[in-house]
Amino acid sequence: MKKLALVAVLGVVLAIVGVFADHPSGWGVGLDVQLGGSWDKDYYGDPGARYALSLKAPQLPIFWGITLDINNNWFGIGITGDYYLIDKLLVKNIGLGWYLGLGGYVNVNIWDLPADYSWTSIGLGARLPIGLSWQPLDFLEVFLDFGPSLGLAFGLGDAYDDHIHFPDGGWAGDFGIRFWF
Template sequence: MSFKRIALIMVLVLILSGMSISAFGIGIAAGLEPLGGLPGSNMLLSIKPDGSPLLWGVGFTFGENLVSLGITGDYWFANEPLIGFLNYYIGLGFYFGYTNVNDSNSVQLGGRIPIGLNVFPVSPLELFLEITPTLTQVISDPFVFPNFSFGLQGAIGLRLWSR
């Protein structure tokens, strides 16, 4: 089975697992390049089941000379009011990023600590801003372990909630 088929199956499983919950938030997270952006395509579909501490992000790009895939999975320990209608959240998660441009591969596998702010200005809209410190194992040829690097990811986005 080709990488493209495996990636497409993974994306569909993530989307369907998020939609099997009765209420969920679905939206877009756009990477903030000055803060390191997001893995893979730098634009992720964001899926969060209501009442669950889990949040998933998935995005991909396929073209003649380009393949990229990004997946994030976070467990939120807190999502509490900060001031008035402004909330904060903090969690622990993982990410996977794969890019192939003209047969040159780049693979990232790492842990992340999402720290963000979110607001619900009007129902059913949620807006969020996130800064995420990361620890990455670089996967290259030749493979070297450990080959860790510290970094940042940043995103801004929105989710629409079904209730």
């Protein structure tokens, strides 16, 4: 019973904290560089860098991210959606804040390597982004975050036969700017 009461109190506290958000309420559009890697290097390859588009619509409390990763033998697209449970100012006079969120991801990766070696993976799972947000001007935000993720991947193709892979996910670090309208 004590555990249930503790969970209920924690839920109420997080809900109240989420109401007092620091980010502006309009449209947010930005670009960022994402560095990251997977939990399983043998399954996904080495960590890499990607560019991402960051979107926030005023009607939804979700921060969206879209990544695209293309090279000679590889195509990848990913979508993330994060709800900030905590979004608070650390140092009000300079506009420095922090956030902690809970979100999800979906990604599709297609490999087409030489010698008829190709496969596709579809991954989905949960994320836990934590980061810093600096708003030197009302319309400009600079952000830095770390987002570990964990989920499942469904692999199709020559490399590993059709199967389900766990753990999918890994870690991502984002550095970017967002403009608010």
